[in-house]
Amino acid sequence: MGSSWPATSRAGIDPYEVQVVEQGTGWPVPLVELRTTHQMRWVTDNAGRVALDAPELMHREVWLEIRSPGYGLPADGFGMRGVRVRPVPGGRTRIEVQRSSIARRLGRLTGAGLLAESQKLGLYGDSRESGVWGCDSVQIAAHRGRLYWIWGDTTLGHYPLGIFHATAAVTSLDPIPRAEPPVRIEFQMVTNAEGRPRAVAEMPGEGPTWLSGLVSLPDRQGRARLVSAYAKIKPPLEVYRWGLCVWNEERLRFEPLKVIWTKTDSDPRPPPVPEGHAVPWEDPEGRHWILFGNPFPFLRCPASFEAWQDPAQWERLEPPEHLLSAEGAPVQPHSGSIAWHPWRRRWVAVFMERFGKPSAFGEVWYAEAQSPLGPWGRAVKVLSHDNYTFYNPRIHAETLRSDSPVLLFEGTYSREFANRPEPTPRYDYNQVLYRLDLDDPRLAPAQSP
Incomplete structure (x- = not known):
C-alpha cells in the first residue's frame, strides 16, 4: 500500500506560521487556541503567533478549531468554529477573528515564553526570560522614582514547589509606553546569588506569606517608605495572622514591623487591616488619605507612614x-x-x-x-x-x-x-x-x- 505522506529530513521541518489578528484593527491576539481534529493544540503568544511544526500536518488540508475568551469566528452549518489551512514548511497564513468582549486583550505580562512561538519562527530573538513560570496576583506601587511589582505564590521551572513568600521586580514609572500588542515589560527581578528570583517577604510563622495593600508613604522626616500588610496562610487557604511589614532598601526584602491579629478561639475573626489595593485620595476638605479596598474602599487612614502603622487612626468604610x-x-x-x-x-x-x-x-x-x-x-x-x-x-x-x-x-x-x-x-x-x-x-x- 502506497503512502502520500511527505518525507522529512534529519534537519526537521521548518514550522508553518499562523498569526491570529483582530478583525478591523489587525492587532495580534494572544491566548487563542488552535486545535486539530486529532486534538493537537497550540496557543498564540503575545504576538498572536503559533508555529505549527507537526510533520503530519504538512502539505494537506487541516481543520483548526478556534477557541479564545472574547474572540472567535462565526459557526458554520454544523456549529463548528474554525478555519481550514494547508501548512507547508516555511509558509504562513493570517486568521482574522472577531472580538465580542468590550475589553481588548493585549497579552501576558508574566511567565515563560511570552513570545516563544514567534521565536521558533526566528522573531524576537532579544526577548529575555525572567525565570518565573507562573505567579499569583500583583501589587504595584510607585516608590522613589520606580514602580515596584510584588507577586504572590510563584512557580519556577526546576521543581513543582516554587516561592511562597512573594517575589518582586522593579520597572520604570512608564513600563507600558504603547498600549498595543505585543506587550513586553522589562522587569528587573529581585534575585538570589544564582540569579534566580527569590522570596522577599519571609515573615515569622508557618505557611505562605501573602502581601496586600502595597503603598509608598512619607514618614516624619519626609522619606518615602514602601510598606505592606501581610497575611500568614495555613491549609486550605486560611489566614491565621495579619501583620505590617516595611521594605528594607539595602536588603531588598520586607521585614516585619508588628502583628495586628492572630487567630485564637477567643478572637477568631480579624479586624479590618490596610490590605487590598491602596489608592491615594484628597477629600473635599483637602485632607490626604490612603483608601484600601478590593474593589471598593473599606478602610482609610491619613497618608503618612506613622498613621498607616497606628490602628487608632484607621477608619472603617462601608463598601x-x-x-x-x-x-x-x-x-x-x-x-x-x-x-x-x-x-x-x-x-x-x-x-x-x-x-x-x-x-x-x-x-x-x-x-x-x-x-x-x-x-x-x-x-x-x-x-x-x-x-x-x-x-x-x-x-x-x-x-x-x-x-x-x-x-x-x-x-x-x-x-x-x-x-x-x-x-x-x-x-x-x-x-x-x-x-x-x-x-x-x-x-x-x-x-x-
Missing part, C-alpha cells in the same frame, strides 16, 4: 454589597480595584463578579462614580470566560492620561476555582493585560450622570 447591571440585575463584587481617570474625570472600577455566569469567578465588570466612596453607577460586563477564572483585576492607574480614554487592567488567569478545565499552556496562573477604551459606546450605560 457596597452589590451594584446593579445596566439591566438592573444585582452584581456582587468579589475582587478588583478603583482609580481616578483624568480623561473621564470620574472614579472608575474594574472588578470580578462573585458566582457569575458563565464562569463563577471569571466575569469582569466596569463601573463609575463621582467619589471613590460612591455611590457607584450601573455596571457593564467587559470580559467573560466560559470555564476559567480571572481574579483580582488591577487597574494600572500609573498609565491613565487626561488626553486618552485608554484604561489598562490585568488579572490572574487561572484554572483554580473553575470546574476542572484543561489548563492553558504557558498562560495558566499568570497575569494577562487588557485594554478598555472608555469612549466605546457599549460602556455608555455605566457613564450616565
Whole structure:
C-alpha cells in the first residue's frame, strides 16, 4: 500500500506560521487556541503567533478549531468554529477573528515564553526570560522614582514547589509606553546569588506569606517608605495572622514591623487591616488619605507612614454589597480595584463578579462614580470566560492620561476555582493585560450622570 505522506529530513521541518489578528484593527491576539481534529493544540503568544511544526500536518488540508475568551469566528452549518489551512514548511497564513468582549486583550505580562512561538519562527530573538513560570496576583506601587511589582505564590521551572513568600521586580514609572500588542515589560527581578528570583517577604510563622495593600508613604522626616500588610496562610487557604511589614532598601526584602491579629478561639475573626489595593485620595476638605479596598474602599487612614502603622487612626468604610447591571440585575463584587481617570474625570472600577455566569469567578465588570466612596453607577460586563477564572483585576492607574480614554487592567488567569478545565499552556496562573477604551459606546450605560 502506497503512502502520500511527505518525507522529512534529519534537519526537521521548518514550522508553518499562523498569526491570529483582530478583525478591523489587525492587532495580534494572544491566548487563542488552535486545535486539530486529532486534538493537537497550540496557543498564540503575545504576538498572536503559533508555529505549527507537526510533520503530519504538512502539505494537506487541516481543520483548526478556534477557541479564545472574547474572540472567535462565526459557526458554520454544523456549529463548528474554525478555519481550514494547508501548512507547508516555511509558509504562513493570517486568521482574522472577531472580538465580542468590550475589553481588548493585549497579552501576558508574566511567565515563560511570552513570545516563544514567534521565536521558533526566528522573531524576537532579544526577548529575555525572567525565570518565573507562573505567579499569583500583583501589587504595584510607585516608590522613589520606580514602580515596584510584588507577586504572590510563584512557580519556577526546576521543581513543582516554587516561592511562597512573594517575589518582586522593579520597572520604570512608564513600563507600558504603547498600549498595543505585543506587550513586553522589562522587569528587573529581585534575585538570589544564582540569579534566580527569590522570596522577599519571609515573615515569622508557618505557611505562605501573602502581601496586600502595597503603598509608598512619607514618614516624619519626609522619606518615602514602601510598606505592606501581610497575611500568614495555613491549609486550605486560611489566614491565621495579619501583620505590617516595611521594605528594607539595602536588603531588598520586607521585614516585619508588628502583628495586628492572630487567630485564637477567643478572637477568631480579624479586624479590618490596610490590605487590598491602596489608592491615594484628597477629600473635599483637602485632607490626604490612603483608601484600601478590593474593589471598593473599606478602610482609610491619613497618608503618612506613622498613621498607616497606628490602628487608632484607621477608619472603617462601608463598601457596597452589590451594584446593579445596566439591566438592573444585582452584581456582587468579589475582587478588583478603583482609580481616578483624568480623561473621564470620574472614579472608575474594574472588578470580578462573585458566582457569575458563565464562569463563577471569571466575569469582569466596569463601573463609575463621582467619589471613590460612591455611590457607584450601573455596571457593564467587559470580559467573560466560559470555564476559567480571572481574579483580582488591577487597574494600572500609573498609565491613565487626561488626553486618552485608554484604561489598562490585568488579572490572574487561572484554572483554580473553575470546574476542572484543561489548563492553558504557558498562560495558566499568570497575569494577562487588557485594554478598555472608555469612549466605546457599549460602556455608555455605566457613564450616565
